[in-house]
Amino acid sequence: MLGFTSYYFGRKKAYTIQSTNKRLTALPQFYGYYLAIWCAIPAFIIYSLWAIFEPTIVKLLILSDYANQGYLDDELNLIYEKTKALSRGQFTGEVTSLIQTSSEKYLNLRSIAQSSKVVIVLCIIIASVAYAYKRISSNNRTREPVEKFFNAVLFTASLAAILTTVGIVFSLIFQTIDFFKVIPLFDFVFGTHWYPAKAFVRDSSEALDPTMYSDTFGAVPIFAGTFFIAFIAMCVAIPIGLMSGIYLAEYASYKVRQYAKPLIEILAGIPTVVYGFFAALTVGPFLKDIGTAMGLEVSAESALAAGGVMGIMIIPFISSLSDDVITSVPQSLRDGSYAMGATKSETIKKVIFPAALPGIVGSILLGVSRAIGETMIVVMASGLAANLTLNPLESTSTITAQIVVILIGDQAFGDPKTQAAFALGMSLFIVTLCLNIVALRVVKKYREKYE
Amino acid sequence: MRKNGVNMIKISAKNVDVFYGKKQALFNINLDIEENQVTALIGPSGCGKSTFLRCLNRMNDVIDICKVQGEIVINDFNINDKGCDVVRLREKIGMVFQKPNPFPKTLYENISYGPTIHGMAQSKQEMDEIVETSLKKAALWEEVKDRLHEPGTGLSGGQQQRLCIARAISVQPEVILMDEPCSALDPIATAQIEELIDELKKEHTIIIVTHSMAQAARVSQRTGFFHLGELIEHGSTDKIFKNPDNTKTQDYITGRFG
Ligand SMILES: Nc1ncnc2c1ncn2[C@@H]1O[C@H](COP(=O)(O)OP(=O)(O)O)[C@@H](O)[C@H]1O
Ligand SMILES: [Mg+2]
Numbered sequence: 055m056l057g058f059t060s061y062y063f064g065r066k067k068a069y070t071i072q073s074t075n076k077r078l079t080a081l082p083q084f085y086g087y088y089l090a091i092w093c094a095i096p097a098f099i100i101y102s103l104w105a106i107f108e109p110t111i112v113k114l115l116i117l118s119d120y121a122n123q124g125y126l127d128d129e130l131n132l133i134y135e136k137t138k139a140l141s142r143g144q145f146t147g148e149v150t151s152l153i154q155t156s157s158e159k160y161l162n163l164r165s166i167a168q169s170s171k172v173v174i175v176l177c178i179i180i181a182s183v184a185y186a187y188k189r190i191s192s193n194n195r196t197r198e199p200v201e202k203f204f205n206a207v208l209f210t211a212s213l214a215a216i217l218t219t220v221g222i223v224f225s226l227i228f229q230t231i232d233f234f235k236v237i238p239l240f241d242f243v244f245g246t247h248w249y250p251a252k253a254f255v256r257d258s259s260e261a262l263d264p265t266m267y268s269d270t271f272g273a274v275p276i277f278a279g280t281f282f283i284a285f286i287a288m289c290v291a292i293p294i295g296l297m298s299g300i301y302l303a304e305y306a307s308y309k310v311r312q313y314a315k316p317l318i319e320i321l322a323g324i325p326t327v328v329y330g331f332f333a334a335l336t337v338g339p340f341l342k343d344i345g346t347a348m349g350l351e352v353s354a355e356s357a358l359a360a361g362g363v364m365g366i367m368i369i370p371f372i373s374s375l376s377d378d379v380i381t382s383v384p385q386s387l388r389d390g391s392y393a394m395g396a397t398k399s400e401t402i403k404k405v406i407f408p409a410a411l412p413g414i415v416g417s418i419l420l421g422v423s424r425a426i427g428e429t430m431i432v433v434m435a436s437g438l439a440a441n442l443t444l445n446p447l448e449s450t451s452t453i454t455a456q457i458v459v460i461l462i463g464d465q466a467f468g469d470p471k472t473q474a475a476f477a478l479g480m481s482l483f484i485v486t487l488c489l490n491i492v493a494l495r496v497v498k499k500y501r502e503k504y505e
Numbered sequence: 506m507r508k509n510g511v512n513m514i515k516i517s518a519k520n521v522d523v524f525y526g527k528k529q530a531l532f533n534i535n536l537d538i539e540e541n542q543v544t545a546l547i548g549p550s551g552c553g554k555s556t557f558l559r560c561l562n563r564m565n566d567v568i569d570i571c572k573v574q575g576e577i578v579i580n581d582f583n584i585n586d587k588g589c590d591v592v593r594l595r596e597k598i599g600m601v602f603q604k605p606n607p608f609p610k611t612l613y614e615n616i617s618y619g620p621t622i623h624g625m626a627q628s629k630q631e632m633d634e635i636v637e638t639s640l641k642k643a644a645l646w647e648e649v650k651d652r653l654h655e656p657g658t659g660l661s662g663g664q665q666q667r668l669c670i671a672r673a674i675s676v677q678p679e680v681i682l683m684d685e686p687c688s689a690l691d692p693i694a695t696a697q698i699e700e701l702i703d704e705l706k707k708e709h710t711i712i713i714v715t716h717s718m719a720q721a722a723r724v725s726q727r728t729g730f731f732h733l734g735e736l737i738e739h740g741s742t743d744k745i746f747k748n749p750d751n752t753k754t755q756d757y758i759t760g761r762f763g
Contacts, residue, residue: 390669
């Protein structure tokens with residue numbers, strides 16, 4: 055609010071200067087921003103510092119009364135907590151006179167702090183605005199500081215984004231390393247038995263005995279399950295997604311496109327949980343019934359149900375990406391082909407599809423990486439037992455589903471079972487990262503070709 | 506086919522109107538195109554030259570909102586008839602565009618594209634021959650004969666445009682339409698294309714849209730001047746440039762507007 059006011063003051067002064075026929079070095083708006091920044095930033099800094107230090111100072115002041123009376127630190131802390139609780143009216147225990155008085159003092163201090171804070175911040179605002187306002191003249195530079203300020207704000211934002219990502223990756227890495235200190239990498243990557251439940255049995259007082267875990271954390275069945283389900287999903291998603299993409303881009307009239315495109319985008323916005331219970335409650339039992347009717351053994355939680363529904367989830371993704379890619383093939387190529395006497399389908403098959411292929415491959419890879427990272431559908435529909443199977447009618451499990459299984463309920467940090475989740479997460483991260491990098495590369499190459 | 510003086514009439518446009526949606530782009534165009542001659546269409550931009558050119562091989566079909574009325578007779582057959590087979594028509598009437606648009610395929614595949622579609626070659630050998638003759642006619646063979654299997658997009662602009670010409674003549678069209686074929690090229694490449702056009706007119710009828718009057722004067726025997734969707738004047742290039750009947754033509758030729 056004050057910022058806005060000072061923006062207008064700054065601009066007004068600049069206009070005034072301008073109207074007295076002096077040339078300004080920047081647009082009047084810049085003077086406004088300049089003043090607004092001077093208004094907000096010092097005050098904000100002081101306010102934050104105040105907010106950080108106020109509780110500590112108040113605590114010190116209150117406890118200084120009792121400092122020399124031989125209380126232990128813990129007791130002092132207790133007194134302080136009780137005081138605070140009483141002041142907020144949330145105290146339930148017996149109110150001693152000591153706490154009563156200190157609570158009064160606490161409230162008193164707080165109100166002083168409150169009002170002095172307002173006064174000081176206001177003073178600072180006025181002082182800094184006055185300083186900046188004085189500095190506004192026809193020839194001082196406001197453009198640079200303002201630009202620098204925006205630069206700094208944007209930089210901080212991106213830095214925060216990057217740092218959190220890096221932090222997450224590092225925590226993954228360290229936990230994974232810890233895991234592999236107990237379980238050999240070889241057993242993890244090539245072992246064919248995955249029973250993390252076995253790790254539950256361990257009594258925490260027992261010493262960690264690595265041999266205990268042989269045949270517990272062999273990740274092959276989950277890797278296989280993950281890729282198998284993703285494969286089923288892509289079998290559904292690629293043909294349908296691609297064909298609908300081609301239809302939208304080449305055949306659909308403007309009207310159809312106008313409605314179909316947003317509709318598909320809505321499909322992409324359905325939460326995966328919804329797909330999940332669709333798979334678990336509708337498709338799974340349905341497949342089981344059909345299978346039983348045909349005399350087949352079908353698990354209610356089959357890889358087919360999960361993969362199929364996951365494929366449906368990915369269809370809009372592939373369809374809309376390949377639509378974009380095909381639409382961005384230059385019209386001149388189509389014209390060239392039509393002018394040679396090619397029909398529409400010949401043109402699509404022989405010119406547009408090859409031209410768009412890299413982009414299409416890219417969108418498929420992105421789709422695969424989504425399929426591998428998808429969690430909700432598999433947790434709900436594909437079962438949690440890690441069978442090593444290639445029968446789509448049996449239940450299998452995936453990396454993501456296993457992470458959920460492991461981390462649901464109580465977990466102890468530093469336990470191999472918990473760390474196994476990190477190791478799985480790490481593998482998942484590596485796979486999807488590679489897929490994404492390759493996909494983005496391919497798409498970028500494709501873009502450059504038509505720039 | 507009618508005779509007109511010494512030359513046969515190849516294409517005859519009668520009362521052609523073209524609309525883009527509600528907007529009329531061409532008004533009652535009547536124009537005869539002579540066989541084995543180069544006809545240049547000139548006029549300020551937006552006057553409908555490209556639109557007229559695209560009528561001749563029904564390329565306006567590609568644009569949803571575009572409606573063409575009137576008769577365009579080629580080989581005694583009205584191509585605006587319902588019965589006209591657009592695929593056959595475009596086999597007979599090739600087109601070269603303003604911006605070189607080779608397909609993102611190899612040079613060889615670029616040329617063999619048309620013959621494959623129209624089933625013109627029975628064997629690999631025949632196809633090789635078609636590719637070679639087309640490239641030779643387009644004066645590109647010597648430059649690219651060792652790299653037939655490299656992508657066509659790797660050529661220079663002028664080479665790409667000659668590749669597109671080779672692609673157009675690979676199906677032995679009777680007519681070649683060229684829409685400002687040199688506007689994206691440098692003077693040397695332009696000179697090469699102009700030379701090529703002169704060569705091609707022995708076997709093909711050529712219609713070229715150009716914004717360069719010097720080019721029209723250099724390469725064409727006949728010229729038509731368009732202005733605001735109307736064909737103002739047409740006749741032999743000599744007459745149009747030296748002694749036009751219409752003052753608008755005169756003004757345009759002498760550079761007073763456009
Ligand atoms: N695809 C199109 N949709 C709508 N109007 C068009 C389209 N193409 C051309 N026009 C209009 O038709 C008129 C003639 O265009 P065009 O034939 O391209 O002119 P020229 O080639 O002589 O510069 C112009 O007014 C242009 O705006
Ligand atoms: Mg044009």
